[in-house]
Amino acid sequence: MKKTLLAAGAATTLMSLALASCGNSSDPKLNQTGAAPDLPRINETLVPAMKISPPAGWNGETPTVPQGFTVSAFATDLKIPRQMLILPNGDVLVAEGRGGHAPRLRPKDVIAGFIKKQGNTRIKGGNRITLLRDADNDGLPELRSVLVENLDAPYGLAYVDGYLYVAEQGALTRFAFQPGQTGIATPGERVTALPSRINHHWTKSLTVSADGTRFYVGIGSNSNVGERGLAVEEERAVVWEIDRATGARRTIATGIRNPTALAIEPTTGLVWSVVNERDELGPQLVPDYLTQVRDGAFYGWPYSYWGQNLDPRVRPQKADMVAKAVKPDYALGSHVAALGLDFARNGGFGGQYADGAFIGMHGSWNRQDPSGYKVAWVSFSGGRPVARPVDFVSGFLKDGEARGRPVGVAFDPSKRILLVADDLSNTVWRIAPSR
Amino acid sequence: MNIHGLSRGWVRPLHRLLLAFPISLFTFALFTDIAYLKTAEIQWTNFSAWLITGALVFGGIAGVFSIADFILGARRPGSRRTLIHLVALVLAWVLGLLNAFKHSQDAWSSVGVFGLTLSVLCTLLVLVAGWIAYSARETF
Numbered sequence: 001m002k003k004t005l006l007a008a009g010a011a012t013t014l015m016s017l018a019l020a021s022c023g024n025s026s027d028p029k030l031n032q033t034g035a036a037p038d039l040p041r042i043n044e045t046l047v048p049a050m051k052i053s054p055p056a057g058w059n060g061e062t063p064t065v066p067q068g069f070t071v072s073a074f075a076t077d078l079k080i081p082r083q084m085l086i087l088p089n090g091d092v093l094v095a096e097g098r099g100g101h102a103p104r105l106r107p108k109d110v111i112a113g114f115i116k117k118q119g120n121t122r123i124k125g126g127n128r129i130t131l132l133r134d135a136d137n138d139g140l141p142e143l144r145s146v147l148v149e150n151l152d153a154p155y156g157l158a159y160v161d162g163y164l165y166v167a168e169q170g171a172l173t174r175f176a177f178q179p180g181q182t183g184i185a186t187p188g189e190r191v192t193a194l195p196s197r198i199n200h201h202w203t204k205s206l207t208v209s210a211d212g213t214r215f216y217v218g219i220g221s222n223s224n225v226g227e228r229g230l231a232v233e234e235e236r237a238v239v240w241e242i243d244r245a246t247g248a249r250r251t252i253a254t255g256i257r258n259p260t261a262l263a264i265e266p267t268t269g270l271v272w273s274v275v276n277e278r279d280e281l282g283p284q285l286v287p288d289y290l291t292q293v294r295d296g297a298f299y300g301w302p303y304s305y306w307g308q309n310l311d312p313r314v315r316p317q318k319a320d321m322v323a324k325a326v327k328p329d330y331a332l333g334s335h336v337a338a339l340g341l342d343f344a345r346n347g348g349f350g351g352q353y354a355d356g357a358f359i360g361m362h363g364s365w366n367r368q369d370p371s372g373y374k375v376a377w378v379s380f381s382g383g384r385p386v387a388r389p390v391d392f393v394s395g396f397l398k399d400g401e402a403r404g405r406p407v408g409v410a411f412d413p414s415k416r417i418l419l420v421a422d423d424l425s426n427t428v429w430r431i432a433p434s435r
Numbered sequence: 436m437n438i439h440g441l442s443r444g445w446v447r448p449l450h451r452l453l454l455a456f457p458i459s460l461f462t463f464a465l466f467t468d469i470a471y472l473k474t475a476e477i478q479w480t481n482f483s484a485w486l487i488t489g490a491l492v493f494g495g496i497a498g499v500f501s502i503a504d505f506i507l508g509a510r511r512p513g514s515r516r517t518l519i520h521l522v523a524l525v526l527a528w529v530l531g532l533l534n535a536f537k538h539s540q541d542a543w544s545s546v547g548v549f550g551l552t553l554s555v556l557c558t559l560l561v562l563v564a565g566w567i568a569y570s571a572r573e574t575f
């Protein structure tokens with residue numbers, strides 16, 4: 001009797017430990033990029049896979065770039081650089097900061113929050129915009145100044161017609177500004193408030209239409225997949241179009257989980273976005289994506305992913321919403337955390353880098369084999385992506401440690417350089433063709 | 436319940452007091468799980484997650500007392516009841532830990548059929564463990 005009881009106890013304990021162990025490894029044979037990615041079956045595990053690549057310094061080394069290019073640190077010691085903007089006069093603006101004020105609702109939020117913190121910088125966000133001027137294009141800015149401070153987690157940036165527009169985590173703000181200025185003394189003026197309750201995904205991405213009349217703002221979801229309740233998802237996981245003249249706004253895309261960077265495709269003038277998809281369905285679900293932001297489209301979140309693939313975690317289920325979910329244009333890989341997007345313009349770098357998009361991938365935490373941690377290049381033709389992504393800047397991960405994590409990317413067609421913001425080493429990298 | 440060799444006056448009441456927590460917390464987690472599955476109102480599963488965590492913390496400390504009781508009192512007559520109590524409590528704790536992980540999944544996956552099953556088992560086991568402990572006189 002005693003022995004049986006003890007054996008039963010031990011067996012249950014062992015079984016439980018086996019059940020709780022971390023998820024399956026990923027299958028390298030699956031193609032998770034392009035228009036029709038392979039999607040494995042859902043694989044939820046009791047303990048979500050959490051693989052943090054611990055931060056390590058660059059120690060004088062630099063990222064890896066293709067042959068024929070050089071890379072160097074353009075600016076260091078920034079305070080969490082995110083997105084960048086190249087002004088008409090060539091000056092570079094860098095938005096620095098960190099936002100979000102999501103309460104910890106469950107023990108999980110406390111534990112996972114602590115673990116994820118291990119993979120991020122310990123620096124406090126600058127909540128400011130830094131200006132860098134390298135007029136002679138030698139890769140060493142001769143001027144660096146804080147353009148404007150005391151912002152509320154600035155992220156998206158745009159310049160139109162005498163105003164600098166800053167997408168803070170709770171508002172689109174504009175400052176009277178002329179390129180050439182190195183400081184802004186006048187206070188900002190609110191163009192429109194942006195949804196900011198909770199701000200689980202706080203980054204507000206921003207771009208402006210080619211003719212300068214309309215803004216596009218990306219607003220991320222307030223949860224992974226509705227676990228804070230669907231009531232807090234009002235006007236979340238959407239892209240807004242804001243009329244510059246009147247400030248009137250319209251929701252053009254919905255169900256677009258976290259549109260972290262927006263950019264205008266130069267040959268067509270259409271708006272594109274990189275979007276971060278949901279976690280905890282397995283190491284190869286769901287691929288983050290690059291897509292044209294289609295007016296009126298519903299991209300599935302939270303009810304389904306990549307079209308009609310049902311997410312069983314969302315209740316009540318909505319068959320009508322699942323039915324109308326559109327597939328995004330182009331998968332970038334699961335958990336790569338695409339945060340940066342900019343198009344090559346005016347011939348780009350030439351050759352295979354003439355027409356296409358640079359994509360900054362911050363890197364994964366929700367899979368055992370890290371993905372992302374690089375800047376990828378996706379070739380376009382006729383305004384559409386045409387080939388598999390290739391690595392453009394890599395080497396952010398070395399021996400399982402993260403030396404950097406790419407965020408925003410900015411291509412300057414007049415200087416023919418690409419800038420990459422790295423919010424782990426707090427650096428802006430500059431990539432240029434070798435001379 | 437008498438902890439042999441540790442029979443100071445405070446041991447028995449403290450052990451019983453600690454045991455009261457997993458009994459009520461696991462039981463209420465079962466209720467809040469049912470409430471979530473009936474309403475899909477997220478706050479119920481948030482409650483469950485904290486209730487289970489509380490049950491694990493206090494149940495874990497109570498379990499240390501129970502283990503000490505079993506080891507130090509193993510040669511006494513009636514120790515089979517001590518063993519049943521201990522195995523039930525340990526099983527409730529192990530399944531409760533699984534359930535805590537289950538409840539860390541998002542939305543419906545935080546409960547589902549598996550989470551509800553675990554909550555039922557935890558509640559039954561901890562009620563058995565409590566019944567034995569509270570019905571014990573001098574020893575059990």
